[in-house]
């Protein structure tokens with residue numbers, strides 16, 4: 001795939017640019033009036049396949065202005081286009097009329113970095129090519145650089161916008177959608193990942209309809225409710241076939257994504273900043289860079305889309321030494337002890353964990369200040385010496401002596417009103433003078449848009465990380481923003497607060513992760529409230545959800561996998577009855593679900609029987625046997641928990657010679673035939689052998705399937721196949 005010509009073909013006379021990679025092309029054109037138009041995004045085409053004919057766009061009779069019918073690549077306000085603008089600008093005269101005309105275009109090797117923002121990267125310049133298109137609004141002096149990158153092998157495309165004020169009066173950015181893509185049809189379905197705390201990222205699919213469909217977060221985090229992702233697909237597309245177009249916003253703050261079908265039944269998909277909580281004043285000579293959007297087209301259904309996202313995010317978004325490494329089997333004490341622990345209890349848990357093969361002990365909330373419940377001490381990141389008399393350094397040494405790595409929970413973006421930090425700096429939190437400071441979980445959010453707050457967090461986290469031999473950090477963020485207007489900003493800049501917070505957070509994360517490159521960082525936000533590509537750039541894994549119930553986890557992990565690789569998902573075996581749902585699922589099935597993620601335990605091992613501890617030890621051995629396959633293998637969704645009582649997924653090694661099939665049932669159905677699961681992505685003409693010696697022909701496994709016997713509620717099985725010859 002790819003490589004038969006340059007990824008970006010330029011046709012100067014036709015003023016057309018064709019970005020191609022894998023089996024995808026994306027075509028841009030500049031018309032005679034110097035407007036940037038979108039001609040195509042879909043299956044790969046040669047560079048000369050498409051040209052622009054105005055007659056294709058204009059009906060014989062219409063009262064609408066021609067510009068409303070054009071497939072504008074960067075729609076703007078005020079001269080005949082009526083939807084959400086990709087670039088919305090209010091000028092110093094108070095109007096928002098903007099007129100972007102083409103100036104020049106340049107092809108660049110590789111992919112330029114987006115300073116201060118998370119972004120997909122290349123490791124060598126020949127992996128991708130970029131196109132920089134300059135446009136200008138002459139009256140205001142606004143210059144826009146639309147930056148595109150296309151990956152040669154996969155066809156993944158990134159889009160971002162650089163806005164520069166070359167005029168002599170300030171401009172106000174009121175809307176910014178780095179991706180805004182028109183489709184010449186509306187016979188499509190829309191897919192988004194909707195949820196709530198403890199039930200994040202459910203797959204929702206709905207027919208595209210007239211009018212506008214919008215998802216958004218204004219919470220100052222990407223949020224539990226919607227994920228910064230939207231896809232369109234053909235009505236008959238399924239997991240395995242059909243066209244799907246996906247947009248994923250590489251950002252962790254508030255966002256919006258919309259799908260609008262206009263009066264001509266054309267559809268426009270856009271994603272970017274949420275104008276309810278974002279605007280930005282651009283002084284003369286200042287510039288603003290938008291976060292980027294990743295666009296992926298698949299002609300192989302939703303699995304095809306997801307597999308491309310997984311490969312890209314796993315290898316060209318995640319960074320650092322943990323990117324390509326097996327992740328340690330961990331035990332986290334949160335659901336095992338909550339706040340009720342002391343050093344002896346932790347060490348006895350650690351001892352038991354070491355005995356069953358666990359590799360990392362994570363000390364969760366409650367080790368600092370005087371925190372014995374969630375109502376105090378955030379901000380006071382010094383060890384509670386009543387609970388841990390010898391301090392963190394000595395505890396880390398004891399953990400290491402048991403053969404365990406040691407990690408810690410931190411929630412550095414927060415402050416409790418009952419904390420020394422708050423008493424010293426009551427003005428450091430997000431607040432509005434004269435209004436109550438709205439508490440959530442008894443805490444307030446530090447104003448990370450302020451440089452001194454960023455520096456405080458960098459220094460306090462660095463000193464905790466230097467005070468003990470820490471191998472891992474769980475970086476939590478447990479509430480959404482209120483009164484999100486920084487005290488330091490002037491009135492016309494107040495709506496910059498949320499984005500400035502994100503830039504501040506990214507600066508903090510970049511500094512801390514660079515200073516401690518060996519530490520494994522896991523992001524968390526009340527479970528999966530900030531499960532987005534932005535956080536993945538800094539931290540290779542994310543706590544998927546506070547819901548650890550195995551049956552619910554099937555939906556959680558299945559839905560999350562639409563965009564995110566399994567290597568990003570924390571997955572723990574917890575106690576029964578489950579603390580979130582009250583449901584009891586066997587240890588076998590809890591293990592078989594958690595094995596399909598970054599595996600851990602989150603329970604008091606003292607509550608397990610001798611038999612259960614033996615089972616847990618075997619489970620850990622199994623995790624270690626398959627974890628490279630689950631981390632780096634191709635993930636296939638086979639049977640959906642959203643469609644019926646059975647769920648199946650599989651992991652196929654890169655050489656297709658090793659396969660792990662995972663099958664689960666929820667509520668059993670009487671008098672039902674044994675389940676047949678058809679595998680995908682195998683070598684058709686190779687024999688595969690299971691661990692119990694059964695042999696299956698690859699094509700037969702894919703077309704006839706394998707019979708799987710499950711019995712009772714919440715049963716499950718794992719089958720490991722290896723190519724026989």
Ligand code: GLA
Nearest residue numbers: 334364365524525526527546
């Ligand atoms: C959040 C996290 C949990 C746990 C608690 C501790 O809810 O998602 O995993 O760390 O905070 O307070």
